[in-house]
Amino acid sequence: MLPKSPEQLNTKTSFTTLTTLLQTPLSPQNPRTWIILTVLFIQILLLCSLRSFPSSIPSPLPAVHYSARALQQCASGNLFVYHLPETFNHQILQNCDNLNPWSSRCDALSNHGFGQPAAAALAGIVPEDLLPAWHWTDQFVTEILFHDRIINHKCRVMDPESATAFYIPFYAGLAVGKYLWLNSTAEERDRHCDMMLSWIKDQPYFKRSNGWDHFITMGRITWDFRRSKDEDWGSSCIYKAGIRNVTRLLIERNPWDYFDIGVPYPTGFHPRSKSDLTRWQQFVRARPRHALFCFAGAPRRAFRNDFRGVLLSQCRDAGESCREVNCAGTRCSNGTSAILETFLDSDFCLQPRGDSFTRRSIFDCMVAGSIPVFFWRRTAYLQYQWFLPGEPESYSVFIDRNAVKNGSLTVKGVLERFSKEEVRKMREKVIEYIPRLVYAKTKDGLEGVKDAFDVAIEGLFARFKEQEQPEFHKWK
Template sequence: MLPKSIHPSLEPQTKTLHNKPTLTSSITSLLKPLSSPQIPRSWIFFTVLFIQILLLCNLRMFSSPIPSPLPAPIVHHSSQALDQCGSGKVFVYDLPQTFNYEILQNCDNLNPWGSRCNSLSNNGFGLNAAALAGIVPEDLLPAWHWTDQFVTEVIFHNRLLNHRCRVKEPESATAFYIPFYAGLAVGKYLWLNSTAEERDRRCDMMLRWVMDQPFFKRSNGWDHFITMGRITWDFRRSSERDWGSSCIYKPGLRNVTRLLIERNPWDYFDVGVPYPTGFHPRSKSDVTRWQNFVHERQRSALFCFAGAPRRAFRQDFRGILLSQCREAGESCRTVNCTGTRCSNGTSAILETFLDSDFCLQPRGDSFTRRSIFDCMVAGSIPVFFWRRSAYLQYELFLPVEPGSYSVYIDRNAVKNGTVTVKNVLEKFTRERVRQMREKVIEYIPRLIYANTKDGLDDMKDAFDVAIEGVLKRTIKCYAALLVTDSGLVIMLIKIPLSCSRFSSVFLEQS
């Protein structure tokens, strides 16, 4: 049953429906029998489902749009706070430290090949990148770090603990954050000859704790979210012998929004967030200073590629790109990333991106790669060969129109020799390149994680965009539910596909 505090924000939707006489009479006649105490609960359930389907089929008949969903009421806050937190408030669970801080304290044993303590230092940003002296402006050098690509769990947790819209009372919250470092916890077990039980142990322990919380029970987790600092496929083991953990497939996590550096495009609860880059501005002025720097940069190469071939793969696509790059002569620059040379970024990578108009972004070990964001932060225009590398991943963070900031080339045409990368990129005029670069530079704030407790004033970084997106998703599902005076959910209005599974949860609890 929904809490009564949500009802006032939903009343406008109810009144709007009453202005639709054609639909109202049929709905009223259907609803009257539901008030009878003799009606079995199963009949109520199926009747409500029928009404939902009826409404969804008739939404196109509405002559005027349904008002935008309103957030649940927030009390005891100033008008200024309400303006800053219009999308809602966040409650951070005080999980036992074995799920987060103790994992960090055990940084020497998180990787089978060596310590991760350096990469997890400085609140997850890693060691300062002093080697970039002479490549980046001197006043911005302290904002650059050797940041590991798997640390979003630490970054989000630290920022949320200091977030202006964090509340200490769960009754006031719109969404609930679970600060479990799932990626760090499973990391070393991915490469060892470990058992399925070892890979799942901490996730199982966390879910037992969270599922026992009253606000999780209230919604079955649909207003909860978590940051999982690896790609989604590391948490989607289908059988004991497969790769990774099965954390995402656990019943307790199915309705929880998951922030991942690579999402499953067909799972609504996966949200793709940018890989961490090495640039972590300390202020808004740091960002604008960097944007001006990359905008004025003189670029000598048409395109570049930073990566390593995958010789174990038949007709390795990366090998084809490296070959075309060599054949392009001075038009292309490469950075050899064989082994772990480029694991946390290098000065050679940044300098190459700064000197190139375009940067080639084939798929990595999975469909995405951190290099996409390193490239764009340097003001270089990404060239994609798989749509799942960006277009189906980071909708909250990138421009709506892919052609405004990137180039897509059919990889099959490259493989069979129909086109060459150089010939495609040479056809873009200098004016078109300038326009695309300006769009990339405009979006740099949304691709980076600031090194501040309070954000970048009125400028939104990747963290701000992600949290706002989570809160809006939660609000939509709250506002999609209409409730009777007795608390029974009777129908769903303008329902997002994502909320459809939630209806049965609330009906069963009513």
């Protein structure tokens, strides 16, 4: 015979007690009479409660429908966000006065990374109803923008077991920025990265995948994290063993590193709704353009055979066909009203390489509906494949820089060959892709539209899914 469970024993004992009580003579003076009545009253209450209890429980049908909707919305995957110690993110922001050796970064990092409002300076250039969507946004704030959006993402989960992708909210670019320009040691430049890797390598889900399903935003160009020797520029974070298999979202990638993904530089336009985007697209489509091309930048006189200087000379020689914005010093670091107005007024915008192969101006130009002209393929074509059209000629022009240097081609001569219809089609393609190049101002994104953040997250889910296929080779 099987032993009785504790529940069965308790039930039998209660029944025996009640039977004994019932067999006792009942009288108001007998205390046992009140005990029996009390027990009976409690039993009646319990029976009544049990009969009405199901009506107080919500029907399971809505919960099933809700789960189905959630599964449909997050069919690509779920996000898990590590709760890193605040020294890796929030404390860095709190220390904004000391993130730059020359001046405070607090204004630039304010408003959840969007920066100070630009409405006053852009009045008369931007439609009045869109002025609140414009800010003086710093080019190095993707770490903040992504963090804010991910913690509010509809597919964020608290249970790591159900996650497809694991996000490490470490502000690597902001942490190292201060030390790039000082006479700092290699240890100082690597300190935050070393501490973060020491922390993450102890996490069970990092150990499980060896980092393959993890990602991080690094809000600077990849070369700022690829120091080979102690005396060289930057941090060596990307070369650290623990981060080797982690996917890295950067504003400029190494085209030959699988784990580097290029994401758009932040611009000043942050739509608050789908209607903001549509309104802006209509505005730049209808905008009259009086100049054939433009160039916003400054020569690099310290560089031998500076190509920017060549382009500035050609712009000036082109007369009214070209508009120029002199960006000497730091006057154009986060955009100016003169730059936006110039891009809005020009069919084409010249985009030579910057201090590195990419520059924020590419995205400022395209958001204004101007057609970019490239001279290095690594400036865009090998950088932002998730965000730009697959056919470069559909939205841009490529000119051989060597032919421009030796005088066999002029920029004006090349651009004048395009018919008005060809220019219209290229501009239309640029305008079509504006949503994928901007970061929305809302924490939940834009209803029915994918912005740069959404495109990046979808790309990550697709990449991690591909990595799980049997034919995909992963080293340990």
